[in-house]
Amino acid sequence: MDFATGLGIILAVISLVLGFTSDGGSITALVQPSAMLIVFGGTLGATMVGTNLKQFAGIVKYLKIAFLTKKRDALDTIDQLVHLATVARREGILALEEEIEQYDDPFLKGGLQLVVDGVDPELVKNMLEIELSAVQERHLTAAHIFESAGGYAPTMGIIGTVMGLVHVLADLSDVTRLGPQIATAFTATLYGVASANIFWLPIATKLKKRDQDEMLIREIMMEGILSIQAGENPNILGQKLRAFLAPSNRTRKVAAKVGDANVETAQS
Structure with missing residues (x-):
C-alpha cells in the first residue's frame, strides 16, 4: 500500500480544518449537503460527459492503483533478466520455455515466448514497443479523467456559490440572516477548489508517476528480452540494465547476484 497518498490527503484536510477552526470557525459551518451535491455530483457528471462510460466506471480501479499499488522494484526485475540470460547462455534459448511459467x-x-518461438528480433522489438505504447495510453487516460475532474470542480464550486447567492438575494426580508446565508453559499466554492487541489489533481499526478515507474520497468524488460535473444553476456546485461536507474538506485545485492551468475557460467 502507498501510505503517502492517503497520509497526504489526510494531512491536507486536517490542516485546512485546523486552520479554519483556530480562528474561531465552526466545523459544522463547513458541512453543507446541498453544496456537496452540487459540487461533487456536478463534477462527476461533467467528467462522465468528457469520457465514455467504460472508462468512467474504471475510477474505482484507478483509485486502487493510486492508493494500494506498491512500487515495483526495478532491481528485482534486473535480477530476473540476468538469471534468464544466464540460463539462455548456458542451456540455450529453448531452455527459457520452462522458466517463463515462473x-x-x-x-x-509474452516477450520471452516470442524469443523462444524464434521470432525475428526486429519484429519482437516492434511488437513490444506497440504494447508499451498501448499500456501507456491506458495509463494516461486514467490520469486524464482525474485531471478533468480537477478542472471542473472549481467551476462547479462557483456555480454552487452563484446558485446560493441567487437564493439569498431572492429573499432579503430578514437582513440578520444575510451574512450566514452568504457564508453558506461560498462553501460550495471551498468544496470545489479544495477537492480539486487535495484530491482530483494530486491523484492524477500520482497516476502519472505510476505510469513513469511502470514504463521504466517495462523498458528494462524490453531491453533485457532483446539482449537475451542476442546472446549477450549476463554480466554485461546487468550493467547495461542498471544504467536505466539513477546511480543511487543501482546497488542492492545486484552485484552479488550477477557475480553468482558469472561463477555459474564459468563453472559450466
Missing part, C-alpha cells in the same frame, strides 16, 4: 508479468512472459 513469472506473472504478461509483458515479460
Whole structure:
C-alpha cells in the first residue's frame, strides 16, 4: 500500500480544518449537503460527459492503483533478466520455455515466448514497443479523467456559490440572516477548489508517476528480452540494465547476484 497518498490527503484536510477552526470557525459551518451535491455530483457528471462510460466506471480501479499499488522494484526485475540470460547462455534459448511459467508479468512472459518461438528480433522489438505504447495510453487516460475532474470542480464550486447567492438575494426580508446565508453559499466554492487541489489533481499526478515507474520497468524488460535473444553476456546485461536507474538506485545485492551468475557460467 502507498501510505503517502492517503497520509497526504489526510494531512491536507486536517490542516485546512485546523486552520479554519483556530480562528474561531465552526466545523459544522463547513458541512453543507446541498453544496456537496452540487459540487461533487456536478463534477462527476461533467467528467462522465468528457469520457465514455467504460472508462468512467474504471475510477474505482484507478483509485486502487493510486492508493494500494506498491512500487515495483526495478532491481528485482534486473535480477530476473540476468538469471534468464544466464540460463539462455548456458542451456540455450529453448531452455527459457520452462522458466517463463515462473513469472506473472504478461509483458515479460509474452516477450520471452516470442524469443523462444524464434521470432525475428526486429519484429519482437516492434511488437513490444506497440504494447508499451498501448499500456501507456491506458495509463494516461486514467490520469486524464482525474485531471478533468480537477478542472471542473472549481467551476462547479462557483456555480454552487452563484446558485446560493441567487437564493439569498431572492429573499432579503430578514437582513440578520444575510451574512450566514452568504457564508453558506461560498462553501460550495471551498468544496470545489479544495477537492480539486487535495484530491482530483494530486491523484492524477500520482497516476502519472505510476505510469513513469511502470514504463521504466517495462523498458528494462524490453531491453533485457532483446539482449537475451542476442546472446549477450549476463554480466554485461546487468550493467547495461542498471544504467536505466539513477546511480543511487543501482546497488542492492545486484552485484552479488550477477557475480553468482558469472561463477555459474564459468563453472559450466
